[in-house]
Amino acid sequence: DQQVKQNSPSLSVQEGRISILNCDYTNSMFDYFLWYKKYPAEGPTFLISISSIKDKNEDGRFTVFLNKSAKHLSLHIVPSQPGDSAVYFCAASGYTGTASKLTFGTGTRLQVTL
Amino acid sequence: NAGVTQTPKFQVLKTGQSMTLQCAQDMNHEYMSWYRQDPGMGLRLIHYSVGAGITDQGEVPNGYNVSRSTTEDFPLRLLSAAPSQTSVYFCASSPPGRTEAFFGQGTRLTVV
Numbered sequence: 448d449q450q451v452k453q454n455s456p457s458l459s460v461q462e463g464r465i466s467i468l469n470c471d472y473t474n475s476m477f478d479y480f481l482w483y484k485k486y487p488a489e490g491p492t493f494l495i496s497i498s499s500i501k502d503k504n505e506d507g508r509f510t511v512f513l514n515k516s517a518k519h520l521s522l523h524i525v526p527s528q529p530g531d532s533a534v535y536f537c538a539a540s541g542y543t544g545t546a547s548k549l550t551f552g553t554g555t556r557l558q559v560t561l
Numbered sequence: 562n563a564g565v566t567q568t569p570k571f572q573v574l575k576t577g578q579s580m581t582l583q584c585a586q587d588m589n590h591e592y593m594s595w596y597r598q599d600p601g602m603g604l605r606l607i608h609y610s611v612g613a614g615i616t617d618q619g620e621v622p623n624g625y626n627v628s629r630s631t632t633e634d635f636p637l638r639l640l641s642a643a644p645s646q647t648s649v650y651f652c653a654s655s656p657p658g659r660t661e662a663f664f665g666q667g668t669r670l671t672v673v
Contacts, residue, residue, distance in 0.1 A: 451603075479660050490565070490651050490664030491604070536603060540660045548594065548619060549662060551603040 450474045451539050453552035460559055466524040468555050470537030473518065477539035481549070482511060482522045485534045494535075495522070527559045563587050567652050567665035574642040574672045582637040582668050584652030592655045593635040594662065597621065597648040604651065610635055611657075642672045 452471045460466045468482075478499040483491035497504040497511045497520065504511050510523045524531055537552040568583045586593065594609035596619075606619030610629040624646060626638040635654075639646060649669050653662035 453603075481660060483664075488666070490653075490666045492664070493661045496661060538604075548606050548609055549596075549604075549660070550620075551596075551605070553601055553603040 448473075449553070450477075451537055451550050451552040453535075453537055453555050455555050456553070457556040457558070460527045460557065462529060462559055462561050463526045466522075466527045466531065466557055466559070468522040468524075468535050468537075468557065470520045470522075470552055471518055472520075472539050474539070474541065474550075475518075476541040477550070479540040480511070480513060480520050481538045481540070482509075483536040483538060483551075484531075485536060485554070491536060524557075527557075529559050529561065532557060532559045565652055565654055565663055565665035567650075567668050569668060570666065572668060572670050574639070574670065576642060576644060576672060578642050579638070579640050580642065582639075582650055582652075582670070584635045584637065584665060585633050586635075586652075586654040586663070587633065588654060588656070588663065589632060590654035590663070591632065591657045592662075593629065594619070594653050595625070595627065595635070595637045596651045596653065598651060598667075599648050607637065607650075639670075642670075644672045646670065647672045 481496040482494040485491045495509045513520045534554045536554045538549045565586045591612045595607040596604040608627040610616045652665045655662040
């Protein structure tokens, strides 16, 4: 039972245009959402996050939007750059006791073309 | 600034062999966890720890053991390797109250 879903395995965008990566979740107990970026042969690196009490968070070229009623979040990258080519994972966290554990989506491979 | 260090980077095991994947962090983080990444599956939580002496199971714990005797180290043990454990393993750490985990570079394990 996939609680965090990324339905697009891949996305190709031209340099300078906007990249929009989507993520859906099913568990209403999730209260914190994150995006990670992963290059081949490297570990995931944290990109941006959003708390469930917000609907938008910006950090430079990256903006995450959260629609709680639709259980949907998206990552916008604008303008897209060739160095953004990577696999992007959406992750969710729900605090259980003293631990916070991440549930990941299956990832979307973004290719930014020249 | 080492962060999270995993060793080895690559390993090939025969079915039934045992081994330990090492993970060390130098950020004094209390929380540490192990994930595995498989094609089409994303990252799945194996075991996690909220501090020295405290561990708990994640989503896919079967076939793996962990212990946490120090804040810095969180080894993952495979007692009897199976081909289904062929995967890329990531160790992560995070400070308490924060959800932004920091990941190591991963260990690619092949069980033949």
